[in-house]
Amino acid sequence: MTSSTVKAPATSAYWEGLRDGSPFILMVVPFATVFGVVATDAGLSVAQAMGFSVLVIAGASQFAAVQMMLENAGIAFVLLAALAVNLRMAMYSAALVPYLGPAPLWKRALVAYLNFDQSYILSVTRYEARPEMSVTDRAAYFFGVASAIAPLWCAMTLVGIFAGSAIPESWALDFIVPIMFLAMVSPMLKSSAHVAAAAVSVIVALALVGLPSGIGLLIAACAAMVTGALVETWMERRKA
Amino acid sequence: MSYSNAEIWLIIALLGVGTFLIRFSFLGLIGDRPMPPIVLKLLRFTPVAVLPGMVAPLVLWPAATGGVPDPARLLAAFVTVGVGIWTRSAIWGIVAGISTLYLALWVFTAL
Numbered sequence: 001m002t003s004s005t006v007k008a009p010a011t012s013a014y015w016e017g018l019r020d021g022s023p024f025i026l027m028v029v030p031f032a033t034v035f036g037v038v039a040t041d042a043g044l045s046v047a048q049a050m051g052f053s054v055l056v057i058a059g060a061s062q063f064a065a066v067q068m069m070l071e072n073a074g075i076a077f078v079l080l081a082a083l084a085v086n087l088r089m090a091m092y093s094a095a096l097v098p099y100l101g102p103a104p105l106w107k108r109a110l111v112a113y114l115n116f117d118q119s120y121i122l123s124v125t126r127y128e129a130r131p132e133m134s135v136t137d138r139a140a141y142f143f144g145v146a147s148a149i150a151p152l153w154c155a156m157t158l159v160g161i162f163a164g165s166a167i168p169e170s171w172a173l174d175f176i177v178p179i180m181f182l183a184m185v186s187p188m189l190k191s192s193a194h195v196a197a198a199a200v201s202v203i204v205a206l207a208l209v210g211l212p213s214g215i216g217l218l219i220a221a222c223a224a225m226v227t228g229a230l231v232e233t234w235m236e237r238r239k240a
Numbered sequence: 241m242s243y244s245n246a247e248i249w250l251i252i253a254l255l256g257v258g259t260f261l262i263r264f265s266f267l268g269l270i271g272d273r274p275m276p277p278i279v280l281k282l283l284r285f286t287p288v289a290v291l292p293g294m295v296a297p298l299v300l301w302p303a304a305t306g307g308v309p310d311p312a313r314l315l316a317a318f319v320t321v322g323v324g325i326w327t328r329s330a331i332w333g334i335v336a337g338i339s340t341l342y343l344a345l346w347v348f349t350a351l
Contacts, residue, residue, distance in 0.1 A: 027331055043241045048248050055256030060291070065255055067294060072242050078251055081294065083258045087286040094266035101271065112264035174304040175313050175341055178295045179320050183333030185291045186324025197285045198292040205293030206300065220293035221286070228285030229278070 013137040017144020020126070024118045024149055031059050032153045034176055035066075036160020041173055042066050046161050053157035057150065058116070060184055061085040063177055068214060077214025084221055092120040099127045099138050107139050114146035193235060197228030312344035 032053065039049035044066070052062045065082040073081075092115055100111055123142045127133060133141070167173060189195050201224035208216030243251070299317045301307040320337030324330065 030331075030334065044248065045245075048245075048252060051249070051252045052255075055252055056259050058259050060287070061255065061259065064290070064294060065251065067298075069241055069243065069248075069251070075243075075247060075251055079254055079258065081290060082255050083262065084286055084290045086259050086262050087283055089259070089263045090265050091280065091283050093263055093268075094270075097266050097271060100267060105268065108267045109264060112267050113260060115263040115267075172304065172313075172341060172345055174302060175298075175316065176338065178298045178313075179316060179337035179341065180330075180334060181291045181295045182299075182317055182320040183324045183330040183337060185288055185295075186321045186333055187328045187330060188288050189325055190328075194285070194288050198288045201289050201291075201293035202296040205296050209297050209301075217290070217293050221289040224289035224293065225282045225285045228289065229281040232281060 009134070010136045010140040013133070013140040014144040014147075017122070017126075017141040017146075018148050019144075020122050021118065021145035021148030025152060027118075028149050028152050029156050031180070032156035033160035033163065034180065035059065035062055036157040036162075037164035037167060037173060038063065038160075038177055039066055039157075040161050040164035041167075042070050046158075049161050050154065050157060053154050056082075057113070057153065058086050058089075059153075060181070063180060067177055071214075073214035074212070077218065081214060081217055081221075089115055089120075092117075095124060096120070099124070100135065100142070102135050103139050111139065111142055114143070114150055116146070116149060118149060119145045191232070191235075193228045193232035196231045197224040200224040200227040312341060312348050315344045316341035 035053065036049055039052060039062075040046075044052075052065070056062055056065075061082040064085050065078055068078040068081050093112065096111065096115070100108060103111070119142060122145050123138070126141055127138055185198065189198060201220050204220035204223050205216055208219060210216075295317075299313065300309055302310055302313050304310075305313075316337050319340040320333045323336035324333030327333070
Protein backbone atom coordinates (compact mmCIF):
# COMPACT_ATOMS: atom_id res chain seq x y z
CA MET A 1 0.00 0.00 0.00
CA THR A 2 1.44 3.38 -0.94
CA SER A 3 1.18 6.39 1.32
CA SER A 4 -1.34 8.02 -1.00
CA THR A 5 -3.85 5.18 -0.61
CA VAL A 6 -3.43 5.36 3.17
CA LYS A 7 -4.29 9.04 3.05
CA ALA A 8 -7.11 8.75 0.54
CA PRO A 9 -9.99 7.65 2.85
CA ALA A 10 -9.74 10.69 5.13
CA THR A 11 -9.60 13.00 2.11
CA SER A 12 -12.67 11.42 0.54
CA ALA A 13 -14.50 11.53 3.89
CA TYR A 14 -13.78 15.28 3.97
CA TRP A 15 -15.21 15.77 0.47
CA GLU A 16 -18.26 13.67 1.27
CA GLY A 17 -18.87 15.85 4.32
CA LEU A 18 -18.50 18.97 2.22
CA ARG A 19 -20.98 17.59 -0.31
CA ASP A 20 -23.51 16.54 2.35
CA GLY A 21 -23.19 19.90 4.10
CA SER A 22 -23.63 22.06 1.02
CA PRO A 23 -27.48 22.05 0.95
CA PHE A 24 -27.30 23.96 4.23
CA ILE A 25 -25.83 26.89 2.29
CA LEU A 26 -29.46 27.77 1.53
CA MET A 27 -30.05 28.23 5.25
CA VAL A 28 -26.73 29.84 6.20
CA VAL A 29 -26.83 32.59 3.58
CA PRO A 30 -30.07 34.28 4.72
CA PHE A 31 -29.45 33.73 8.47
CA ALA A 32 -25.93 35.17 8.40
CA THR A 33 -26.87 38.08 6.13
CA VAL A 34 -29.77 39.01 8.39
CA PHE A 35 -27.50 38.81 11.42
CA GLY A 36 -25.12 41.29 9.81
CA VAL A 37 -28.03 43.60 9.00
CA VAL A 38 -29.60 43.35 12.47
CA ALA A 39 -26.31 43.74 14.35
CA THR A 40 -25.41 46.88 12.38
CA ASP A 41 -28.92 48.22 12.81
CA ALA A 42 -28.59 47.70 16.59
CA GLY A 43 -25.49 49.88 16.65
CA LEU A 44 -22.64 47.35 16.66
CA SER A 45 -19.46 48.25 14.76
CA VAL A 46 -18.27 46.16 11.80
CA ALA A 47 -15.63 44.50 13.98
CA GLN A 48 -18.11 43.76 16.77
CA ALA A 49 -20.69 42.22 14.44
CA MET A 50 -17.94 40.10 12.85
CA GLY A 51 -16.64 39.27 16.33
CA PHE A 52 -19.99 37.66 17.10
CA SER A 53 -19.99 35.52 13.96
CA VAL A 54 -16.33 34.45 14.26
CA LEU A 55 -15.99 33.96 18.03
CA VAL A 56 -19.48 32.83 19.02
CA ILE A 57 -20.44 31.24 15.68
CA ALA A 58 -23.90 30.11 16.89
CA GLY A 59 -26.83 31.71 15.07
CA ALA A 60 -29.72 31.66 17.53
CA SER A 61 -27.60 32.81 20.46
CA GLN A 62 -26.08 35.67 18.44
CA PHE A 63 -29.58 36.93 17.64
CA ALA A 64 -30.60 36.44 21.28
CA ALA A 65 -27.62 38.46 22.55
CA VAL A 66 -28.28 41.35 20.16
CA GLN A 67 -31.98 41.35 21.09
CA MET A 68 -31.18 41.49 24.82
CA MET A 69 -28.65 44.27 24.16
CA LEU A 70 -31.31 46.26 22.28
CA GLU A 71 -33.41 46.02 25.46
CA ASN A 72 -30.42 47.32 27.47
CA ALA A 73 -30.47 44.27 29.73
CA GLY A 74 -27.67 43.86 32.26
CA ILE A 75 -24.57 42.12 30.87
CA ALA A 76 -25.18 39.05 33.04
CA PHE A 77 -28.70 38.68 31.61
CA VAL A 78 -27.49 39.11 28.02
CA LEU A 79 -25.01 36.29 28.63
CA LEU A 80 -27.49 34.06 30.47
CA ALA A 81 -30.12 34.30 27.73
CA ALA A 82 -27.64 33.73 24.91
CA LEU A 83 -25.83 30.86 26.64
CA ALA A 84 -29.11 29.19 27.61
CA VAL A 85 -29.96 29.00 23.91
CA ASN A 86 -26.67 27.13 23.40
CA LEU A 87 -27.06 24.64 26.25
CA ARG A 88 -28.42 22.02 23.86
CA MET A 89 -24.91 21.82 22.41
CA ALA A 90 -23.73 20.15 25.63
CA MET A 91 -25.94 17.25 24.53
CA TYR A 92 -24.32 17.27 21.07
CA SER A 93 -20.91 17.26 22.73
CA ALA A 94 -21.86 14.25 24.83
CA ALA A 95 -23.31 12.41 21.83
CA LEU A 96 -20.06 12.82 19.85
CA VAL A 97 -17.83 11.30 22.57
CA PRO A 98 -18.39 7.64 21.54
CA TYR A 99 -17.32 8.51 17.96
CA LEU A 100 -14.64 11.17 18.35
CA GLY A 101 -13.46 10.63 21.95
CA PRO A 102 -10.16 8.96 20.87
CA ALA A 103 -9.23 11.81 18.45
CA PRO A 104 -6.32 14.10 19.40
CA LEU A 105 -7.15 17.05 21.64
CA TRP A 106 -6.67 19.69 18.91
CA LYS A 107 -9.14 17.91 16.65
CA ARG A 108 -11.68 17.62 19.45
CA ALA A 109 -11.23 21.32 20.21
CA LEU A 110 -11.77 22.18 16.54
CA VAL A 111 -14.84 19.92 16.38
CA ALA A 112 -16.18 21.71 19.47
CA TYR A 113 -15.68 25.13 17.86
CA LEU A 114 -17.49 23.95 14.71
CA ASN A 115 -20.27 22.03 16.48
CA PHE A 116 -23.51 23.46 15.03
CA ASP A 117 -26.93 21.87 14.73
CA GLN A 118 -26.21 20.94 11.11
CA SER A 119 -22.67 19.56 11.48
CA TYR A 120 -23.73 17.56 14.53
CA ILE A 121 -26.88 16.07 13.03
CA LEU A 122 -25.30 15.13 9.67
CA SER A 123 -22.18 13.65 11.27
CA VAL A 124 -23.93 11.52 13.87
CA THR A 125 -26.31 10.19 11.21
CA ARG A 126 -23.29 9.22 9.10
CA TYR A 127 -21.40 7.63 12.02
CA GLU A 128 -24.43 5.54 12.93
CA ALA A 129 -24.90 4.37 9.35
CA ARG A 130 -21.18 3.46 8.95
CA PRO A 131 -19.86 1.99 12.20
CA GLU A 132 -16.68 0.85 10.36
CA MET A 133 -15.45 4.46 9.83
CA SER A 134 -12.07 5.21 11.43
CA VAL A 135 -11.77 8.04 13.94
CA THR A 136 -9.66 10.00 11.40
CA ASP A 137 -12.38 9.60 8.75
CA ARG A 138 -15.08 10.65 11.20
CA ALA A 139 -13.22 13.84 12.07
CA ALA A 140 -12.54 14.50 8.36
CA TYR A 141 -16.23 14.08 7.54
CA PHE A 142 -17.18 16.47 10.36
CA PHE A 143 -14.72 19.10 9.12
CA GLY A 144 -16.07 18.66 5.59
CA VAL A 145 -19.62 19.47 6.72
CA ALA A 146 -18.38 22.42 8.78
CA SER A 147 -16.35 23.74 5.81
CA ALA A 148 -19.56 24.11 3.85
CA ILE A 149 -21.06 26.24 6.61
CA ALA A 150 -18.58 28.16 8.78
CA PRO A 151 -16.65 30.31 6.24
CA LEU A 152 -19.89 31.26 4.55
CA TRP A 153 -21.44 32.18 7.90
CA CYS A 154 -18.72 34.76 8.47
CA ALA A 155 -18.60 36.01 4.87
CA MET A 156 -22.37 36.54 4.65
CA THR A 157 -22.37 38.34 8.01
CA LEU A 158 -19.98 40.83 6.40
CA VAL A 159 -22.28 41.18 3.38
CA GLY A 160 -25.20 41.85 5.74
CA ILE A 161 -23.21 44.46 7.65
CA PHE A 162 -22.65 46.50 4.50
CA ALA A 163 -26.10 45.86 3.04
CA GLY A 164 -27.70 46.81 6.36
CA SER A 165 -26.79 50.48 6.30
CA ALA A 166 -28.53 50.81 2.92
CA ILE A 167 -31.87 49.41 4.13
CA PRO A 168 -34.64 51.96 4.87
CA GLU A 169 -36.76 51.85 8.02
CA SER A 170 -39.92 50.99 6.07
CA TRP A 171 -38.56 47.44 5.68
CA ALA A 172 -39.62 46.74 9.30
CA LEU A 173 -36.29 45.11 10.17
CA ASP A 174 -37.32 45.19 13.84
CA PHE A 175 -39.61 42.25 13.15
CA ILE A 176 -37.19 40.06 11.19
CA VAL A 177 -35.60 38.77 14.41
CA PRO A 178 -38.91 37.69 16.02
CA ILE A 179 -39.82 35.93 12.77
CA MET A 180 -36.48 34.09 12.70
CA PHE A 181 -36.88 32.97 16.31
CA LEU A 182 -40.45 31.80 15.73
CA ALA A 183 -39.34 29.96 12.60
CA MET A 184 -36.50 28.25 14.48
CA VAL A 185 -38.73 27.19 17.38
CA SER A 186 -41.87 26.00 15.61
CA PRO A 187 -40.30 22.90 13.98
CA MET A 188 -39.17 21.92 17.51
CA LEU A 189 -42.77 21.78 18.78
CA LYS A 190 -42.93 18.06 18.09
CA SER A 191 -44.42 16.73 21.34
CA SER A 192 -46.99 17.91 23.86
CA ALA A 193 -44.11 18.41 26.31
CA HIS A 194 -42.44 20.85 23.91
CA VAL A 195 -45.72 22.67 23.28
CA ALA A 196 -46.37 22.93 27.03
CA ALA A 197 -42.87 24.29 27.66
CA ALA A 198 -43.26 26.92 24.92
CA ALA A 199 -46.70 27.94 26.24
CA VAL A 200 -45.42 28.37 29.81
CA SER A 201 -42.44 30.35 28.51
CA VAL A 202 -44.77 32.75 26.67
CA ILE A 203 -47.29 33.15 29.51
CA VAL A 204 -44.72 33.71 32.28
CA ALA A 205 -42.61 36.07 30.14
CA LEU A 206 -45.67 38.17 29.29
CA ALA A 207 -46.83 38.20 32.92
CA LEU A 208 -43.39 39.36 34.15
CA VAL A 209 -42.73 41.85 31.36
CA GLY A 210 -42.65 44.73 33.90
CA LEU A 211 -39.51 43.36 35.62
CA PRO A 212 -36.09 44.68 34.55
CA SER A 213 -35.00 43.18 31.19
CA GLY A 214 -33.85 39.60 31.41
CA ILE A 215 -35.17 38.67 34.85
CA GLY A 216 -38.66 37.79 33.64
CA LEU A 217 -37.23 35.76 30.77
CA LEU A 218 -34.94 33.85 33.12
CA ILE A 219 -37.85 32.89 35.38
CA ALA A 220 -40.01 32.05 32.36
CA ALA A 221 -37.29 29.81 30.87
CA CYS A 222 -36.76 27.91 34.13
CA ALA A 223 -40.50 27.40 34.59
CA ALA A 224 -40.80 26.24 30.98
CA MET A 225 -37.91 23.74 31.25
CA VAL A 226 -39.39 22.21 34.39
CA THR A 227 -42.82 22.09 32.72
CA GLY A 228 -41.39 20.32 29.66
CA ALA A 229 -39.55 17.75 31.77
CA LEU A 230 -42.61 17.13 33.98
CA VAL A 231 -45.02 16.72 31.06
CA GLU A 232 -42.61 14.36 29.33
CA THR A 233 -42.19 12.26 32.48
CA TRP A 234 -45.95 12.19 32.91
CA MET A 235 -46.51 11.10 29.27
CA GLU A 236 -43.92 8.33 29.62
CA ARG A 237 -45.60 7.01 32.76
CA ARG A 238 -49.00 7.02 31.07
CA LYS A 239 -47.60 5.04 28.17
CA ALA A 240 -45.92 2.49 30.45
CA MET B 241 -28.16 50.43 23.16
CA SER B 242 -26.32 51.89 26.14
CA TYR B 243 -23.14 49.83 26.43
CA SER B 244 -19.61 51.13 26.10
CA ASN B 245 -17.35 49.63 23.43
CA ALA B 246 -15.46 47.71 26.10
CA GLU B 247 -18.69 46.27 27.50
CA ILE B 248 -19.79 45.08 24.05
CA TRP B 249 -16.44 43.36 23.52
CA LEU B 250 -16.71 41.83 26.98
CA ILE B 251 -20.12 40.36 26.04
CA ILE B 252 -18.73 39.00 22.75
CA ALA B 253 -15.65 37.50 24.42
CA LEU B 254 -17.52 35.88 27.32
CA LEU B 255 -20.21 34.58 24.99
CA GLY B 256 -17.52 33.13 22.70
CA VAL B 257 -15.68 31.43 25.57
CA GLY B 258 -18.91 30.23 27.20
CA THR B 259 -20.28 28.81 23.97
CA PHE B 260 -16.99 27.04 23.25
CA LEU B 261 -16.93 25.54 26.75
CA ILE B 262 -20.49 24.24 26.30
CA ARG B 263 -19.48 22.63 22.98
CA PHE B 264 -16.18 21.33 24.38
CA SER B 265 -17.69 20.11 27.66
CA PHE B 266 -18.08 16.39 27.13
CA LEU B 267 -15.83 15.99 24.11
CA GLY B 268 -12.87 17.68 25.78
CA LEU B 269 -13.32 17.80 29.52
CA ILE B 270 -15.86 15.38 30.92
CA GLY B 271 -15.47 12.43 28.55
CA ASP B 272 -17.78 9.48 28.29
CA ARG B 273 -19.41 9.75 31.70
CA PRO B 274 -23.21 9.50 31.77
CA MET B 275 -25.19 12.62 32.65
CA PRO B 276 -28.01 12.32 35.19
CA PRO B 277 -31.21 11.66 33.18
CA ILE B 278 -32.95 14.66 34.75
CA VAL B 279 -30.22 17.00 33.44
CA LEU B 280 -30.53 15.54 29.93
CA LYS B 281 -34.27 15.98 30.10
CA LEU B 282 -34.06 19.64 31.16
CA LEU B 283 -31.38 20.41 28.54
CA ARG B 284 -33.61 19.10 25.78
CA PHE B 285 -36.13 21.84 26.48
CA THR B 286 -33.80 24.85 26.58
CA PRO B 287 -34.52 26.25 23.09
CA VAL B 288 -38.31 25.97 23.42
CA ALA B 289 -38.07 27.38 26.96
CA VAL B 290 -36.02 30.47 26.10
CA LEU B 291 -36.97 31.63 22.61
CA PRO B 292 -40.81 31.82 22.88
CA GLY B 293 -40.60 33.90 26.07
CA MET B 294 -38.11 36.22 24.41
CA VAL B 295 -40.28 36.70 21.32
CA ALA B 296 -43.76 36.98 22.89
CA PRO B 297 -43.45 40.61 24.12
CA LEU B 298 -41.87 41.65 20.81
CA VAL B 299 -44.84 40.19 18.92
CA LEU B 300 -47.52 41.70 21.16
CA TRP B 301 -45.94 45.07 21.87
CA PRO B 302 -43.45 45.93 19.07
CA ALA B 303 -41.12 48.84 19.83
CA ALA B 304 -41.44 50.06 16.23
CA THR B 305 -45.11 50.94 16.76
CA GLY B 306 -44.51 52.45 20.21
CA GLY B 307 -45.67 49.27 21.97
CA VAL B 308 -49.10 49.26 20.32
CA PRO B 309 -50.15 45.80 18.99
CA ASP B 310 -49.79 45.82 15.21
CA PRO B 311 -52.05 43.63 13.04
CA ALA B 312 -49.41 43.15 10.31
CA ARG B 313 -46.80 41.91 12.77
CA LEU B 314 -49.29 39.70 14.64
CA LEU B 315 -50.40 38.10 11.40
CA ALA B 316 -46.81 37.53 10.28
CA ALA B 317 -46.02 35.86 13.62
CA PHE B 318 -48.97 33.48 13.35
CA VAL B 319 -48.14 32.55 9.75
CA THR B 320 -44.48 31.91 10.67
CA VAL B 321 -45.43 29.54 13.50
CA GLY B 322 -48.10 27.80 11.42
CA VAL B 323 -45.85 27.22 8.42
CA GLY B 324 -42.91 26.28 10.67
CA ILE B 325 -44.95 23.58 12.39
CA TRP B 326 -46.56 22.41 9.17
CA THR B 327 -43.39 22.14 7.05
CA ARG B 328 -41.04 21.35 9.98
CA SER B 329 -38.61 23.77 8.35
CA ALA B 330 -37.23 27.05 9.70
CA ILE B 331 -36.51 28.31 6.19
CA TRP B 332 -40.10 27.98 4.96
CA GLY B 333 -41.32 29.57 8.18
CA ILE B 334 -39.07 32.57 7.57
CA VAL B 335 -40.05 32.87 3.90
CA ALA B 336 -43.75 32.72 4.74
CA GLY B 337 -43.42 35.04 7.74
CA ILE B 338 -41.47 37.75 5.95
CA SER B 339 -43.72 37.61 2.88
CA THR B 340 -46.78 37.93 5.12
CA LEU B 341 -45.20 40.83 7.01
CA TYR B 342 -44.49 42.86 3.89
CA LEU B 343 -47.79 42.01 2.25
CA ALA B 344 -49.74 42.90 5.41
CA LEU B 345 -47.76 46.12 6.02
CA TRP B 346 -48.47 47.14 2.43
CA VAL B 347 -52.18 46.23 2.61
CA PHE B 348 -52.73 47.95 5.96
CA THR B 349 -50.97 51.15 4.82
CA ALA B 350 -52.94 51.13 1.56
CA LEU B 351 -56.25 50.82 3.40
